[in-house]
Structure formats: C-alpha cells, structure tokens
Amino acid sequence: MTQASSILAAFAAALGGFIALSLAMDRHHEDAFGRGRSPGRWRRPLQGAGSALLLLSLAACLAAQGAVIGWVLWFGALTAAALCTVLVAGYAAKHAAAIGVAAASLAMPCLALALLR
Numbered sequence: 001m002t003q004a005s006s007i008l009a010a011f012a013a014a015l016g017g018f019i020a021l022s023l024a025m026d027r028h029h030e031d032a033f034g035r036g037r038s039p040g041r042w043r044r045p046l047q048g049a050g051s052a053l054l055l056l057s058l059a060a061c062l063a064a065q066g067a068v069i070g071w072v073l074w075f076g077a078l079t080a081a082a083l084c085t086v087l088v089a090g091y092a093a094k095h096a097a098a099i100g101v102a103a104a105s106l107a108m109p110c111l112a113l114a115l116l117r
Helices: 003-023 026-033 040-091 093-116
Strands: none
Touching: 003 026, 003 040, 003 093, 026 093, 040 093
C-alpha cells in the first residue's frame, strides 16, 4: 500500500467514525433525520461502529508508517476528519449519514489491503 492510499484510508475511516459518533448524539441525529427523532436503539451500534472505525484508522496508520510516525499520521488524520465532521454537521447535516457511509465504504478496501500485507 502506498503512503497516499494509507493516508486516504486513515482519513476516510476517521471521518466515518466521527460521523457515526456524532449521529449517536441526540442533537446531531435530530439535525440529520428531523426534529423529535433520537438515535434510540441505534445509539450503541453507532457508538461501537464509530469507535471501531477510529481504531481501524489507527491500525492503518501504524501498519503503514510504524509505531513512531504512525501516531503522528493518525493525529493528523483525526484533525482533518474532525474538521470535516464539523463542517458536515454544520452545513450538510441532512447528508451526514450518506457521507459517513461513503467514507467507511471507501476506507474498508484500503484498510483491508493495509492490514493484510
């Protein structure tokens, strides 16, 4: 896996993770799916998926760059993904779920290649 694809995989997984975690919150869930709706029974699965995607992002960074540089790369990917999540939540809340699914779907093949090599 090239460095560019590992960075893309880490960013996409982190973005999907942050969006999943944000949709597990009442405020952001209501913004995305309408007032009066809460995540309800989807709260725990969204939290689990978000945490798993963030851990997979870390694993991709560590696999691509090693233990020292991998952590720095991961913090950079988290920073960029958090900024994008804030922008999505603020300006495109209705599309947050679709963006999160697209990001996670993009990350999965790249992560599989990174972790299996």
